Amino acid sequence: MRFEIVKSGSRIARRKVLGVALYENFTSEDLASLPSSIALLAEMFIPRENFRAKRGSVLVVPLANGEIQCVALAGLGPRESVGTDDYRLAAFNIVRTAASRGASSVSMAIPESSERLISRAIGEGAALACYRFGKYRAPDEDDRFAPPETTAVLGGDAKALSEGCTIGECQCYARDLANEPGNVINPDVLAKIANDLALEKGIKIKVFDESELAAKGMNALLSVGKGSATPPRLIHLEYAPKSPVAAAAIVGKGITFDSGGLDIKPADSMLTMKGDKTGACVALGVIKAASELKLPVSVHAIIGAAENMPGGNSYRPDDIIRAYNGRTIEINNTDAEGRVTLADTLAYACELKPDNVIDIATLTGACAVALGDTTAGLFTNDDKFGAEFLAAASTSGERFWKLPMDDENLRKKIKSPVADVVNSAGRYGGAITAAMFLENFVEKGCPWIHLDIAATDFVKEPYSYYVKGATAYGLRGIMAWLLALADADR
Numbered sequence: 001m002r003f004e005i006v007k008s009g010s011r012i013a014r015r016k017v018l019g020v021a022l023y024e025n026f027t028s029e030d031l032a033s034l035p036s037s038i039a040l041l042a043e044m045f046i047p048r049e050n051f052r053a054k055r056g057s058v059l060v061v062p063l064a065n066g067e068i069q070c071v072a073l074a075g076l077g078p079r080e081s082v083g084t085d086d087y088r089l090a091a092f093n094i095v096r097t098a099a100s101r102g103a104s105s106v107s108m109a110i111p112e113s114s115e116r117l118i119s120r121a122i123g124e125g126a127a128l129a130c131y132r133f134g135k136y137r138a139p140d141e142d143d144r145f146a147p148p149e150t151t152a153v154l155g156g157d158a159k160a161l162s163e164g165c166t167i168g169e170c171q172c173y174a175r176d177l178a179n180e181p182g183n184v185i186n187p188d189v190l191a192k193i194a195n196d197l198a199l200e201k202g203i204k205i206k207v208f209d210e211s212e213l214a215a216k217g218m219n220a221l222l223s224v225g226k227g228s229a230t231p232p233r234l235i236h237l238e239y240a241p242k243s244p245v246a247a248a249a250i251v252g253k254g255i256t257f258d259s260g261g262l263d264i265k266p267a268d269s270m271l272t273m274k275g276d277k278t279g280a281c282v283a284l285g286v287i288k289a290a291s292e293l294k295l296p297v298s299v300h301a302i303i304g305a306a307e308n309m310p311g312g313n314s315y316r317p318d319d320i321i322r323a324y325n326g327r328t329i330e331i332n333n334t335d336a337e338g339r340v341t342l343a344d345t346l347a348y349a350c351e352l353k354p355d356n357v358i359d360i361a362t363l364t365g366a367c368a369v370a371l372g373d374t375t376a377g378l379f380t381n382d383d384k385f386g387a388e389f390l391a392a393a394s395t396s397g398e399r400f401w402k403l404p405m406d407d408e409n410l411r412k413k414i415k416s417p418v419a420d421v422v423n424s425a426g427r428y429g430g431a432i433t434a435a436m437f438l439e440n441f442v443e444k445g446c447p448w449i450h451l452d453i454a455a456t457d458f459v460k461e462p463y464s465y466y467v468k469g470a471t472a473y474g475l476r477g478i479m480a481w482l483l484a485l486a487d488a489d490r
């Protein structure tokens with residue numbers, strides 16, 4: 001999408017859809033960006049349709065003559081309690097109105113858009129509005145969906161708008177990957193997709209195949225993939241700018257399909273498990289965005305890709321596996337496979353000596369039980385890093401909530417009589433014991449955050465700016481943190 005910054009209201013009138021975002025208790029003055037005859041018409045519709053500019057609401061005023069198709073009024077909610085995400089949602093609603101009508105151009109008059117973080121949010125919302133996963137479905141007869149080519153914004157911070165747009169588009173890239181089913185994306189295909197991205201962006205890449213994994217002693221990742229007809233891959237991309245201010249490693253869980261393995265899932269729980277590679281897709285989206293934004297931060301994206309399947313060669317309950325860092329894992333549930341693959345990939349990430357490691361994983365149903373499906377879990381071994389991340393991510397519109405890792409009685413549950421750790425520890429505190437398991441594979445002293453995006457990764461009923469399907473949750477939060485690192489240095 002192309003953004004154009006326009007300085008005066010009269011210049012935005014020549015678009016197919018004219019968008020205006022409004023606070024509750026708006027007055028006719030707030031419609032001043034519209035041509036006066038159109039503003040008058042809108043003012044007639046407002047009471048008729050009882051439009052009150054509630055958060056997330058939209059009023060479409062159709063126009064019958066001329067080039068302009070309609071006006072889209074988007075509610076921001078009460079001015080006193082407005083937040084960054086309200087602007088993101090309003091921008092989404094305006095651009096979505098245009099896209100669903102196949103309008104080639106749209107304009108947005110949104111208050112406070114000169115504010116950097118608000119402009120970034122508007123860019124994100126606009127890009128998210130252009131999303132749908134339609135490649136496998138013939139469009140309905142009356143379907144006019146087409147993303148607008150140009151978006152004119154009244155006022156606005158050009159750099160922040162385009163940053164936001166890049167972030168939104170990279171989130172859509174990650175959503176597209178996450179939405180692909182297991183018959184299309186297997187570990188080898190994911191590696192090829194990563195390779196294409198690396199070639200396009202001039203990013204370094206190294207892919208380890210099954211024999212290289214065996215030679216390196218990455219038995220944990222290998223074991224999880226043993227039941228599948230397509231063997232695992234470790235994918236390592238590196239975006240390396242000149243004179244970086246910091247280096248971050250993003251480690252993504254890349255289970256291309258999670259059947260549960262021999263501890264097979266019931267049918268209902270297996271549905272949507274194509275989404276179990278979302279962490280990996282987010283890691284790819286983050287490195288894509290970092291390179292497009294030319295961030296002054298080195299970013300490693302590390303993905304352990306495997307398919308968790310039952311079969312004659314599957315790893316089993318009772319197996320004891322030596323991970324890459326030498327620690328041994330007793331398997332008591334093959335469906336707790338994500339943490340087993342992360343054992344190797346986290347240890348590999350720490351070897352690179354980055355300043356920070358973030359892993360992102362659709363790890364536990366327990367996290368969804370604890371926090372619901374619109375908040376992700378955050379775990380850390382470094383409270384300062386955790387606080388910095390939460391502060392930066394607070395304007396991203398993605399919700400994260402820190403869960404504790406200091407319960408030493410709970411930690412006992414991952415003790416094993418035959419190995420260093422056991423891979424599953426029962427229902428109670430399941431998201432926390434999973435994080436405690438991971439900590440065994442993070443080098444001491446390395447600031448680390450674990451994001452559990454189970455359930456936030458996939459939308460069953462549309463909400464806010466998410467349509468059904470993959471969200472690539474966590475991408476905007478991570479980008480907000482990376483951008484804050486970069487900004488702090490400017």
Ligand code: BES
Pocket residue numbers: 258260276333335336337338362363364365366368424425426430453454455
């Ligand atoms: N991929 C699942 C977690 C998941 C659940 C993601 C729901 C998205 C939505 C993970 O591999 C898994 O199966 N976890 C088990 C762990 C248990 C066996 C300890 C779970 O959460 O039930």
Ligand code: MN
Pocket residue numbers: 258260334335336337338
């Ligand atoms: Mn599983």
Ligand code: ZN
Pocket residue numbers: 255258276335337338362363
């Ligand atoms: Zn899984």
